Each structure stands twice: as C-alpha cells, then as structure tokens.
Amino acid sequence: MKNEVPNAIPKESKTRKKTSGQTTNNVRQEIDYKREKEILLALSNDLTKVRDKNxxxxxxxxxxxxxxxxxxxxxxxxxxxxxxxxxxxxxxDGSPIRSHNRYQEMVHAHFRLNEPFIQAVLAADGPISFLLKDIMDQPASPPFLRVNYEKGVREIMMTKLMKEGKPMGFLHVYSDQPEGFSDEFRSVIKGIVPQISSAVSNIIKNDDILNREKEKSFLLDFSKEIATIRTKEELANAVRTVFKKINPDGGFVIRKINEDNTTTSPYVYDIDTKNPKILAALRESRFPINDGLQNRILNSSIPVSFNVDREIERGISSAYLRHWKEMGVKNLVGIRLRNGATNHGILTLHIEDINIPLLQGICAQISIAIGNIQAIEQIKKTQEEQAFLLDFSHDITLVRTRDDLQQAIFRVLEKTMNTQLAMIRVIENDGIHLSPFMFDRTLFGTAKADFDRMANHRITIDETYTAQVLASNGGIMFSVEEEIKSGNDYAKLWQATGLKNMYALPLRVGDKAIGTIWLLANRLSPLLVKGICAQISIAIANIQANEKLEAYKKKLEVENDYLTEQIKTIHNFSEIIGSGEPMKKVYKLISLVADSNTTVLVTGETGTGKELIARAIHYASPRRDKLMVKVNCAALPASLIESELFGHERGAFTGAIDKRIGKFELANNSTLFLDEIGELPLEAQAKLLRIIQERELERIGGKQIIKVDVRLIAATNRDLEAEVKAGRFRADLYFRLNVFPIHLPPLRDRSEDIEALIHFFVQKHSRNSGRKIKKVAPGVIHKLRAYTWPGNVRELEHLIERSVLLATDGNLDDVYIPETGDTNKKNEALLLNRSLDEVERDYIIETLKRCGGKISGAGSAAEILQVPGNTLHSKMKKLGITKADYYS
Known part of the structure; x- marks a missing residue:
C-alpha cells in the first residue's frame, strides 16, 4: 500500500519540476485548475447527498x-x-490502527484542547500537516499520534470544521508516506471543508432527531407499563427491565425516604452480588439523608455523577458507599425521584455513558409510580386505622371510671403491634405540676422499685422531657439506645422492656394540654397513635371535668379582674420628666439594672415618683410583655397582707369561701412591685424573705409548693437602715431587697427639672379639664422654683391642676402656693404661750412631715435640722413623737 499510487491521478509532490518555458507552465496551471474545479464540484455534489455517518x-x-x-x-x-x-x-474497516491494542481506548478517549498540537490546528487558516515523528513525543501531545505511527502512518493533515463562526470539530487525514499531501489535495480539502462542516452538522442534527424519537418511543412504552403498576413488586420488575435495555451491565438501587423524613431505606434494587452482608444491608439498612451525598442528590435538579473512592475520601461514611466499593464499582450517578414538590427517594445507578434526558424521563415515570403505590398503600392503611379507631372510640364512650379507661387502653394497645403503656401523667390544678394518672408497673421487671420511686416524683411542665412533649404538635419519639447514651435516667427503665422506642405525646382537649402519655413500641403509626391519644384525652377530661373546669374558671375570673384593673392604671401613668444631673444618675442606674433579674429597692420621699421608676425598669426589661403586678403594703390591713401576697385555699379561714390567687402567682414570669415595703408587718416579712430565697410559696391553708419566677422591685420612703436598728424591719430581708438601691432625689434638689414638670402637668391637666393654657408666666416658674416642695412632684402636680382650673384667659399668670406670711404671724403669737419643749416638738414634727417621715440619711429631717440621726431619735423619744404625729 505504501508504494501503490492510483493510475488515474498521479501523486503530486510538493516540489514541481520546472518546464523550459512559461507557456508550458501556464497550460499546466490551467489544466490543474480545471481538474481541481471538477474535483471540488463532484465532491460538493456528493456532500449535499450526505444524510448519515455511513x-x-x-x-x-x-x-x-x-x-x-x-x-x-x-x-x-x-x-x-x-x-x-x-x-x-x-x-x-479502512483504518490501519484498528488492530492496535489501544484502538478501543482511542475510540472512547477524550483528548484535551489546551495542548500545543491542537492549538496549532485551531490557529491555522486552513489545512495544516505534521510529520508524526516530529510531534508525537512532545509534551501533552495526544496518544493517538503514536498509535498511528506504530501502525505505519507517517503524516497527519488536520483542518477545523466550523459552525456559526466557531470550531465544532476537526477533520483528520492520515498518510503512510512522509510529505504525502500535495498542494492540489490541500486546496481541494480547503475547498470542501465548509461542505464537510455542514454535512457533519446535519448528521448530528439527524442523529439527535432520531435519538429523541427513539427516546420518546422508549419512554412512551415505559410509561404505558408504569401506568398499570400497583405494587412494589411490579415496579421492581419494570425498572429492572428498562435498565437492562439501556445499561445491561450496571446495577441500581432505589432508596425511599422514610416517614421520619430524615432517613432513607432500600425500596427496589438490582445489583450483581452474592455477598450476604450487602444483601442484608439492602433489605434492612436505614441511612440519614443529611450524610453529605444523599442530600446533595436530593437538592439537585439534574443527575449527580460521583466517584465512590473520592466520596469516601471526602469523609462520607455511609455504609452504602463501602458496599459499592466492595463490588468494584467506581463511578455512579444519583438522581432524585421527585413528583411535583415531593421527594420520594433516590435512584443510584451504575452507568458509564449517561443520556441525561432519557434518564430524567425514566426517573419521572418511576417517581409517579412510587407516588401511586404509596398513595394506594396509605389509603389501605388509613382505612384499616380508621376502622380500628372507630372500634376504640366505641369502647371509650362506655368509660365512666379510671379502671374502665385503663382496661380500654390496655385492650387497644395490645392490638397495635406490641405497644405498651408506660405512663399517663395529668396536669394538676395549679397548671404547673403533673401527677401519675395511669401506668403499668409490670412492664419493668426487676426495675419495679426504680419505677415506683421515679413515678411518684412530682414533676413540672418545665421538666426537660415533659416540656419538649407539651411543646410538640404530634409528639416526640425517643430512641431508647440514644437516650441511654445521653444519661437519661428514665431510659434505664425503658430498656428493661426490650422495646426500641419511647413515644411521648401531649394529651389535649381542643387547644388545652391536660397531660402526657408515654408509650413503648418498636414502631407506631402517627395517625393511629394520634387518634388513640385524642380519644384518651377526651376520656380523661370527662373523668376530671367538673372539678378542673370549675377551678380553672375561678382562676381566670380572678386574673381577669386584676388584669382589667391594672390595664386601666397602666394607661394613666405619666412619663418620667427630668433631665438634670440627679435624674441622669437615676436613668443610668435604670439602664444598668433593667435587663437583669436583680431585685431593686427604690427609696425617696413621698411624692417623688417611685412607682414610675419601677414601671420604667419593668418595661425596659425582658419581662415587658407581661403585666407588672403592684401591691401597696401600706394600704392593706395586716390580717389580709398574707392572703393578698400569697393567696389562700378555700376554707383556709373564716370568710375564705373561694380559692384566691396571690399576687406572687399572678406575677409569675413578670415583675412584682411592693410599694411602701417598710409598712410590712414582721410576720409577713419572714414569709416574704422565704419566697425571695426559695422562689416558692404555699397558699394559706394549702399544702402544695408552688414555684414562682418573679422579679421584685420594692419602694419605701422610710429609712430602712434605721428601721432595722429599731427592730421594726428584718435585717436579712433588708439585705435581700437592697441588692441594687436607686434613690430618687426630692424635688427641691432638682430645681432644674421644675420648669419641664410645670409644662408637662399644664399640658396634661389642660387636656383633661378642657382648658387651653397657651402660656405660663415667667413669674409663676420663678415662684415655683423658690418653693421648698415638701410634697415633691405629687404636690407640684396637684398645685398645677388647681391653678389650671382657676385660669380663665388661657394664661397661667398665678399659682397657688401654701401661705407663709399671716399664718406665721399667728403662729408667732401661739409660740409666745408655749414652752420650749412644745415649740421644739412641733418644729420636729413639721420637718418630719416635709421629709415624708425620713429621720436620717440624705434628704432626712436630721439633715435639715443639722443634728445627728441618733440625737434626733433621742429627742423624738424624749418629746413623745410617734409615727402617728407625722404620718397622716
């Protein structure tokens, strides 16, 4: 073949012999041109007839x-x-390399574009040739060059095939002679390359059309088969058949998403293995969806190709990867099985050449079939469960006692696949504690003693596991094995039964939780267990209805009355007014303490606005969404203080005809403001101290311990240190209350705030009284700033309210100030007829009144009289001054 040249057309060399004359050359060129034109025309005609590869x-x-x-x-x-x-x-047929041992490798190989050899072809304007011996061993040269050389090929000529101005491929022409491509041949190839490009493009289009038609026909046949499928076994046969047609040597596994939506299990599979370990795993294994691979497939709208070894190196530890590896599988394709917005599972397929549209079409049909099968199974299961629940509902209607209910529950659970009742707890009247209602201690074998101890332990709705169950909609499944590892003491009891899971569900009547039920089983139907629990809830509610509903009604009435009263109060309180240095210090203290649960003691003279500070702290705290509860300790009779604070049970004392919820219970998870704390009797102080320390209380006449979470703010105009020394206030309670003291300065010490307060109160009382005060005379402001304000802000407000009512022309030109002139003259006449002790006694009493009864400390009577506090105490005792003299 190497030395044979066709007789019809002599082989041309690159160098032509020169003729002796120019005429001969011209004639020869004209002949060559005509011949080349004829060849191009003939080849072009043949190319227009090309329809397929053949x-x-x-x-x-x-x-x-x-x-x-x-x-x-x-x-x-x-x-x-x-x-x-x-x-x-x-x-x-004609290729000399077809007998080479690497021929099949070359046929299926993917050669890189970014290497020098092919880049030279891309850069050339027309056909370009290379001697194989010069390029085949260069770095990055494609291996097909050496393969051809080894089979006698010596030169290659290549040219680009273009489509829409962009290279779409290459034409390779090989010769077994070096420099075997003549100029004429090059010119011919260059001339027909556009037609070859067009022919190749048409072949590709025709192949695509034929393939799509075949795929449509294939999918149509598969769709008809899928439409008749009603069981998992029928689906397995259909899927096995279809994949054998397109992928005879590959296996597949379909994993379905389980009811827990967190794991997958094998559903349909066909793999070539006799390994018993792998077969057992295919029948029983459950793998978490979020394992780094399955979730990746489920979140992808297109098939995901992955390499088994590479995924294992990435840290994917799921056993199914190791099974594929043991079978010698290297590359796989995963595609989600999705019907509408629902993921049914995952198809994992061992296939090398992927036809993505065809695979997606097959998987779409499989997804529909799985959805149909599951729907049929669910309908059948639902019908069975509904019939079962109907029978149970009939049994429940006959229940009248707790024993009747227990027998009905045990009968129904015996029918539901080895399910055992561990415990039913009901919420007590306090809404906090839960007590055992029904249980089966025979379940726990040798652990009965531990069960009795734990069952009799009173728990609250805030207990870790109970809180989780009550907060759930459909209950919670606890794995016994996992709970043992976490150190759950209850799980040691559960383990004694030999069952795998504990199902805990809330018992509700309407939207109200009445308790919890704990069931031991290996697996339970959510619909079935919800239906059973709904019936049990109704039965328990019927058994306890009268007493519980009546008690709850009373509690709601008390709370509603109190909250209604407090809401009215809230909407009427004024803002804190003041921007002077003394108030800035108060604001800073409020901002520091508001976010915490620290107890606050607010001190200050009468009328300084201690309650406003308490409200400001509450509404700046995390408890702002709950109502602040207020108690005025000075306004309560001593005999009712305990009942008001701590509550009482019905019949606790004469007149206690109903149960009463105390202010501490009402303020649970909120703030309790104890105003005039210094007026609290010693006996009540002791009980208050216990609540602050233990965060729990007992109602009067009650036996239950009630846990409370209350933030305390106390206020007083007394000197509690002096009260402690005098034995009228417990020192330990004082230390508990005085964690974060805030002292409110008297109005006379914050004269810079008086003008702002005047305008605020003028605006407030103008609005309330219907008067329109447009202007406050400067003299009024000056006059008010010069006054000593023994009644502080409260006195100022009352004075402004009176003055607004007296103003008739829209201007506040004058203000009523308690007279000092004539009154003092009269008082002077009276002084002449009294002893020195009487004068001193009256003066001390008047000073104490101005100071709101504060004897010593900042803003106290001792400070104004400029005597030590102990000296003032001695004088008061000597002169017979009692609390009744200066407190009205």
Whole structure:
C-alpha cells in the first residue's frame, strides 16, 4: 500500500519540476485548475447527498481516497464543557490502527484542547500537516499520534470544521508516506471543508432527531407499563427491565425516604452480588439523608455523577458507599425521584455513558409510580386505622371510671403491634405540676422499685422531657439506645422492656394540654397513635371535668379582674420628666439594672415618683410583655397582707369561701412591685424573705409548693437602715431587697427639672379639664422654683391642676402656693404661750412631715435640722413623737 499510487491521478509532490518555458507552465496551471474545479464540484455534489455517518464514510472511502493517496480519515467533535475533543466518525474497516491494542481506548478517549498540537490546528487558516515523528513525543501531545505511527502512518493533515463562526470539530487525514499531501489535495480539502462542516452538522442534527424519537418511543412504552403498576413488586420488575435495555451491565438501587423524613431505606434494587452482608444491608439498612451525598442528590435538579473512592475520601461514611466499593464499582450517578414538590427517594445507578434526558424521563415515570403505590398503600392503611379507631372510640364512650379507661387502653394497645403503656401523667390544678394518672408497673421487671420511686416524683411542665412533649404538635419519639447514651435516667427503665422506642405525646382537649402519655413500641403509626391519644384525652377530661373546669374558671375570673384593673392604671401613668444631673444618675442606674433579674429597692420621699421608676425598669426589661403586678403594703390591713401576697385555699379561714390567687402567682414570669415595703408587718416579712430565697410559696391553708419566677422591685420612703436598728424591719430581708438601691432625689434638689414638670402637668391637666393654657408666666416658674416642695412632684402636680382650673384667659399668670406670711404671724403669737419643749416638738414634727417621715440619711429631717440621726431619735423619744404625729 505504501508504494501503490492510483493510475488515474498521479501523486503530486510538493516540489514541481520546472518546464523550459512559461507557456508550458501556464497550460499546466490551467489544466490543474480545471481538474481541481471538477474535483471540488463532484465532491460538493456528493456532500449535499450526505444524510448519515455511513454516507460520509463512503464519501471518504470512495470519493476522496479514490482521487488522492491517503491512509484513512476520521472526524472528531469538540466538547467545550470539559475542553476536550472526541472521535465522532471512524473508518473502522479502512483504518490501519484498528488492530492496535489501544484502538478501543482511542475510540472512547477524550483528548484535551489546551495542548500545543491542537492549538496549532485551531490557529491555522486552513489545512495544516505534521510529520508524526516530529510531534508525537512532545509534551501533552495526544496518544493517538503514536498509535498511528506504530501502525505505519507517517503524516497527519488536520483542518477545523466550523459552525456559526466557531470550531465544532476537526477533520483528520492520515498518510503512510512522509510529505504525502500535495498542494492540489490541500486546496481541494480547503475547498470542501465548509461542505464537510455542514454535512457533519446535519448528521448530528439527524442523529439527535432520531435519538429523541427513539427516546420518546422508549419512554412512551415505559410509561404505558408504569401506568398499570400497583405494587412494589411490579415496579421492581419494570425498572429492572428498562435498565437492562439501556445499561445491561450496571446495577441500581432505589432508596425511599422514610416517614421520619430524615432517613432513607432500600425500596427496589438490582445489583450483581452474592455477598450476604450487602444483601442484608439492602433489605434492612436505614441511612440519614443529611450524610453529605444523599442530600446533595436530593437538592439537585439534574443527575449527580460521583466517584465512590473520592466520596469516601471526602469523609462520607455511609455504609452504602463501602458496599459499592466492595463490588468494584467506581463511578455512579444519583438522581432524585421527585413528583411535583415531593421527594420520594433516590435512584443510584451504575452507568458509564449517561443520556441525561432519557434518564430524567425514566426517573419521572418511576417517581409517579412510587407516588401511586404509596398513595394506594396509605389509603389501605388509613382505612384499616380508621376502622380500628372507630372500634376504640366505641369502647371509650362506655368509660365512666379510671379502671374502665385503663382496661380500654390496655385492650387497644395490645392490638397495635406490641405497644405498651408506660405512663399517663395529668396536669394538676395549679397548671404547673403533673401527677401519675395511669401506668403499668409490670412492664419493668426487676426495675419495679426504680419505677415506683421515679413515678411518684412530682414533676413540672418545665421538666426537660415533659416540656419538649407539651411543646410538640404530634409528639416526640425517643430512641431508647440514644437516650441511654445521653444519661437519661428514665431510659434505664425503658430498656428493661426490650422495646426500641419511647413515644411521648401531649394529651389535649381542643387547644388545652391536660397531660402526657408515654408509650413503648418498636414502631407506631402517627395517625393511629394520634387518634388513640385524642380519644384518651377526651376520656380523661370527662373523668376530671367538673372539678378542673370549675377551678380553672375561678382562676381566670380572678386574673381577669386584676388584669382589667391594672390595664386601666397602666394607661394613666405619666412619663418620667427630668433631665438634670440627679435624674441622669437615676436613668443610668435604670439602664444598668433593667435587663437583669436583680431585685431593686427604690427609696425617696413621698411624692417623688417611685412607682414610675419601677414601671420604667419593668418595661425596659425582658419581662415587658407581661403585666407588672403592684401591691401597696401600706394600704392593706395586716390580717389580709398574707392572703393578698400569697393567696389562700378555700376554707383556709373564716370568710375564705373561694380559692384566691396571690399576687406572687399572678406575677409569675413578670415583675412584682411592693410599694411602701417598710409598712410590712414582721410576720409577713419572714414569709416574704422565704419566697425571695426559695422562689416558692404555699397558699394559706394549702399544702402544695408552688414555684414562682418573679422579679421584685420594692419602694419605701422610710429609712430602712434605721428601721432595722429599731427592730421594726428584718435585717436579712433588708439585705435581700437592697441588692441594687436607686434613690430618687426630692424635688427641691432638682430645681432644674421644675420648669419641664410645670409644662408637662399644664399640658396634661389642660387636656383633661378642657382648658387651653397657651402660656405660663415667667413669674409663676420663678415662684415655683423658690418653693421648698415638701410634697415633691405629687404636690407640684396637684398645685398645677388647681391653678389650671382657676385660669380663665388661657394664661397661667398665678399659682397657688401654701401661705407663709399671716399664718406665721399667728403662729408667732401661739409660740409666745408655749414652752420650749412644745415649740421644739412641733418644729420636729413639721420637718418630719416635709421629709415624708425620713429621720436620717440624705434628704432626712436630721439633715435639715443639722443634728445627728441618733440625737434626733433621742429627742423624738424624749418629746413623745410617734409615727402617728407625722404620718397622716
């Protein structure tokens, strides 16, 4: 073949012999031109008839190879996605390399575009040739060059095939002679490359159309088969058959998403293995969805290709990867099985050449079939469960006592796949504690003693596991094995039964939780267990109805009355007014303490606004969404203080005809403001101290311990240190209250705030009284700033209210100030007729009144009289001054 040249057309060399004359050259050129034109015309006509690969191969074999001496020709196509080019059209019969041991490798190989050899072809304007011995061993050169060389090929000529101005592939022409491509041949190839490009493009389009038609026909047949499927076994046969057609040597596994929506289990599979370990795993294994691979597949709208070894190296520890590896599988494709917005599972397929549209079409049909099968199974299961629940509902209607209910529950649970009742707890009247209502201690074998101890332990709704159950909608499943590892003491009891899971569900009547039920089972139907629990809830509610509903009604009435009263109060309190330095210090203290649960003691003279400070602290705290509860300790009779604070049970004392909820219970999870704390009797102080320390109380006449979470703010105008020294106030309670003291300065010490307060109260009382005060005279402000204000802000407000009512022309020109002139003259006359002790006694009493009864400390009578506090105490005792003299 190497030395044989067709007789019809002599082989041209690159160097032509020169003729002796120019005329001969011109004649020869004209002949060559005509001949080349004839060849191009003939080849172009043949190319227009090309419809498939065989037509183009025939043209290369009989047309081009019949006119010029070449070894063989192939066409490769570019894949820009991975920057490679691959064989598309091969002359399998005429190729000299078909017997090479690497031939099949070359046929399926992907050759890189970013190497010098092919880049030179891309850069050339037309056909370009290379001697194989010069380029085949260069770095990054494609291996097909050496393979051809080893089979006698010596030169390759390549040219680009273009589509829409962009290279779509290459034409490869091979010769077994060095420099075997003549100028004429090059010119011919350059002339027909556009037609070859067009022919290849048409072949691709035709192949795509045919493939799509075949796929449509294939999917239509599969769809008809899928439409008749009603069981999992029928689906398995259909899927096995369809994948054998497109992927005879590969296996597959379909994993369905379980009811817990967190794991998958094998559903349908076909893999070539006799390994008993792998077969057992396919029947029983459950794997978490969020394992790094399954969730990746479920979140992808297209098939996901992955390498088994690479995924294991990435840290995916799921056993199914190790099973595939043991079977020798390297590459897999995963695709989600999705019907509408619902993921049914995952198909994992061992396949090398992926037809993505076809695979997606098959999986869409499989998804529909799985959805239909599951729907049929669910309908059947629901019908069975509904019939079962109907029977149980009939049994429940006959229940009248707790024993009747227990027998009914035990009967129904015996029918539900080895389910055992561990415990029913009901919420007590206090809404906090839960007590055992029903249980079966025979379940726990040798652990009965531990069960009795734990069952009799009173728990609250805030207990860790109970709180989780009550907060859930459909209950919670606890794995006995996992709870043992976490150190759950209850799980040691559960383990004694040999069952795998504890199902805990809230018992509700309407939206109200009445308790919890704990069931031991290996697996339970959510619908079934919810239905059973609903019936049990109704039965328990019927058994306890009268007493519980009546008690709850009373509690709601008390709370509603109190909250209504407090809401009215809230909407009428004024803002804190003041921007002077003394008040800035108060604001800073409020901001520091508001976010905490620290107890606050607010001190200050009468009328300084201690309650406003308490409200400001509450509404700046995390408890702002709950109502602040207020108690005025000075306004309560001593005999009722305990009942008001702590509550009482019905019949606790004469007149206690109903149960009463105390202020501490009402303020649970909120703030309790104890105003005039210094007036609290010693006996009540002791009980208050206990509540502050233990955070629990007992109602008068009650036996239950009630836990409370209350933030305390106390206020007083007394000197509690002096009260402690005098024995009228407990020192330990004082230390508990005085954690974070805030002292409110008297109005006379914050004269810079008086003008702002005047305008605020003028505006407030103008609005309330319907008067329109447009202006406050400067003299009024000056006059008010000069006054000593023994009654502080409260006195100022009352004075402004009176003055607003007296103003008739829209201007506040004058203000009423308690007279000092004539009154003092009269008082002077009276002084002349009294003893020194009487004068001193009256003066001390008046000073104490101005100071709101504060004897010593900042803003006290001792400070104004400029005597030590102990001296003032001695004088008061000597002169017979009692609390009744200066407190009205």
């Amino acid at each position: 037509d183009l191969i025939t043209l290369f074999k009989e047309g081009i190879k019949g006119l010029f001496y070449i070894s063989h020709t192939i066409v490769t196509l570019i894949d820009y996605k991975d920057e490679t080019y691959t064989p598309f059209l091969l002359d399998n």
